[in-house]
Amino acid sequence: MARLTPKPLSQPPVTPEVIAGHGLTEEEYRKIVKLLEREPNYTELGIFSVMWSEHCSYKSSKKYLKLFPTKGSAVIEGPGENAGVVDIGAGQAVIFKMESHNHPSFIEPYQGAATGVGGILRDVFTMGARPIANLNSLRFGSFDHPRTRYLLGGVVAGIGGYGNCVGVPTVGGELFFDESYNANILVNAFTLGIAKTKRIFRGRAKGIGNSLMYVGAKTGRDGIHGATMASEAFSEKSVERRPTVQVGDPFMEKLLLEACLELVEKDYLVGMQDMGAAGLTSSTAEMAARGGTGVELDLSRVPLRESGMTAYEILLSESQERMLLVAKKGKEEEVKNIFARWDLDAVVVGKVAKGHMFRVLFDGSEVACIPVAALTTEAPVYNRPAERPQWHDEVQKLNLATVKESSDLEGDLKRLLASPNIASKEWVYRQYDHFVRSNTVVAPGADAAVIRIKKTPKGIALAVDGNGRYCYLDPYVGGILAVAEAARNLACVGARPIGLSDCLNFGSPEKPEVMWQFSRVVQGMRDACVALEVPVVSGNVSFYNETDGVAIYPTPTVAMVGLLAKVERHVTPWFKSPGDVVVLLGRSREELGGSEYLKVIHGLVKGIPPWIDLKLERAVQQCCVKAIERGLLCSAHDVSDGGLAVALVESCVGGPERPLGAMIELHEMMRADALLFGESQSRIVVSVKQKNVGRLKEMADHDGVPMQVIGEVGGSRLVIQPLIQLPVEELKEIWSGSLAKRLQ
């Protein structure tokens, strides 16, 4: 079809307006001319604009990302590849990454979220791994905002529609509502896969003369300049950007996945790369850069969905479900046969070339010729100004004396349980298949998900966390808390962390206050990673999350992966039997800054986030994991949003069986609301058989972990002497039904 249409006569001229329209600054354009030693043509300008976009080049964040600890004895591949790779022993590795799809999901929630899942799946199976678990981290505007329900419904259906169809279980996630995200939602998707350490493939173009093969869906005009869109702030006109959102085809992805994994088992392959942001352009350029080679592409061979496409459009299309692979010379037919079995085309579109040029031909003439390094390593890196904003002092001021303590603490507890940030998220996760692949040991709804590794005694735990409100109030501490809570969630199921992936969602990097937030969050995350010994192995940065000049809360989301040596020893957050003793590990402090209580009951987002001592945090986590490994604990649950009272309610009513009551006595001398709803860190509520209390105490003392017996499981009420006395059936109804009720 495409061959019958007339060739475009010439490329449009490159004018200052065209340059600005491509999001390139004058200075950046001068750099392009210098690197090329000539003016770029229109197609080349398009290539530079996507490759140098914030989304692809990390030009504002690179400087800070270098701070993260990325090494570790088990780390096989850190940031820079399609996904991070961590050894889990016995010749197996887990491969994982999280990525944002915020802008497309705001414009078209179903397709935006669906293609976000598709993209992250490809990042993982492109390395030769079988995806076995998905997570997602979502932020929406205020629950009462007119668009929130529409966006939430679309995003959840899109994530489910894609992940379910591809047959990868979605085992966990998080969901948070706040006005800050009214006009800029966050959709961060995570995939973990498993592979043999000997069969891991990198996105590298190696071996001069080897063929570049294009597999999967045909190329259309969808998503052109998606990467550029992700590198701009929103305005009211953004809805006009709808044509830049791609449409997903999970069935195609499933075929691609199975065919690629079949190929990985054979000896025909040199490297693989998914065509994600900036499509064919970035996949070829990145493969060449990593391989230290040149590439030559012939666009006339690219399978097209529509006629009359120009070189510019083919190169920048972000059509989904496409992969690029480097096949060994002479093995092209074998590769084609594998794809044919799955009714997929595999076409040779170019080759690995000598030298270091990214060279593109179309209908016999050269349309682009750029040094690979100019698109990758030579892309601009900025040291943007960063400055603490003046308003920051004001938001940190919180005088608790002016916050009136409520006389109805039971009513406050009920309101908190009904808050969509605390209530059960079952309405969301029941739309995701979390059983497929028959590995799910702990399904969504617990502190962390647990999946078994078939044919081994091992398990993998996964959790995702991040509190934008804390980061807004103190980005450094917020960064620490995001990492600490993710690790604590893993500890609650009995897992030790082995690595993390993150999405760093921020406003415009061109604003000094945003860069200040970014630098402080990264520093905080870095310090927590070092203290807790968790390497950062992959991740992404999403800037320009703002609309009409207003940025979202600085929101890092941290997806952490942990290992359980014996998966059958795992623990869930829910009380198991009457008579078990309830114990609090860690210490409560009188602090309410940034809490959900302050927001829901008093309408305040103020103060400083909870204090944290990373040494104590580590000790609490290790004590919990050791106790679980020794089989001492019946349940373990992290104290987070809503404080101790909410954690106790969740332990009573959160499980799949009938709710259990508890009789609790707290003796700390402090404000009752802080005692019940304060979000002091490094605390875990555990339950334990009476006969094991002594052993747990010995372990806690040994590790320097404060521990107190606070009560006993049993009865049909949750009693927190002398403040709360409520039937668990009522609590369960409020907590488990609120979200669904409000969405009906």
Add this chain to the structure above:
Amino acid sequence: MHWGVIVFPGSCDEQDVYDCLKQGLKQQVELLWHKDKLKGPLDCVVLPGGFSYGDYLRAGCVARFSPIMEGVVEFARSGGLVLGICNGFQILCEAGLLPGVLTRNASLQFVCRQVTLRVEENDTPFTRAAKKGQLLKLPVKHGEGRYYADPETLEALRQNRQILLRYVDSKGKVSPLANPNGSLDDIAGVCNPTRNVFGLMPHPEDAADRLLGSEDGLKIFTSVIAACDRREKGAWLD
């Protein structure tokens, strides 16, 4: 006995069924490619869950035209055992091997949760290891699982005792809350009049290990194994 598990493009649960039969129950089992002809020796053919051909048009309606289906129909007509799980159930209905259809869930949403099932009949090769009235805990995960049949068909299903599983609450009673998709008469699984073809929406292969929360799903597979045992001894279908 010999099991065959068909792989359609878009099947997702074939490996789960395979592992459950092979590792869990030590059976002889083979994955069968949808483009091939159905080849024996086979005692039971399983059509697994998933999204064959993306389920874009209507669940199961394309897969019934896969080359292997001709052999499956013939195998069923000659008395062979055919088990359809979720998407497999949908395909069997589309192929005319089972009565009724599966439509969009009443909620119009995909639903994934544990359900309780009541075994309504146990004089079939698929339920014989269970007691009549026994409750089984299995997961469902589907967007189109709302069983429907016209009044005459429904009446025939009842008369012939072809309704093998119903959604119930933890006490064994039918209720709208216990029915995850709005299925007519709370139907979770039906067989054909000759009782050798069975389709169900819940996933027995995902409830085959206590570590994952339930091993009640094994009852379906052990029933088939017991039935084939008897047949070898000359007593087919009791």
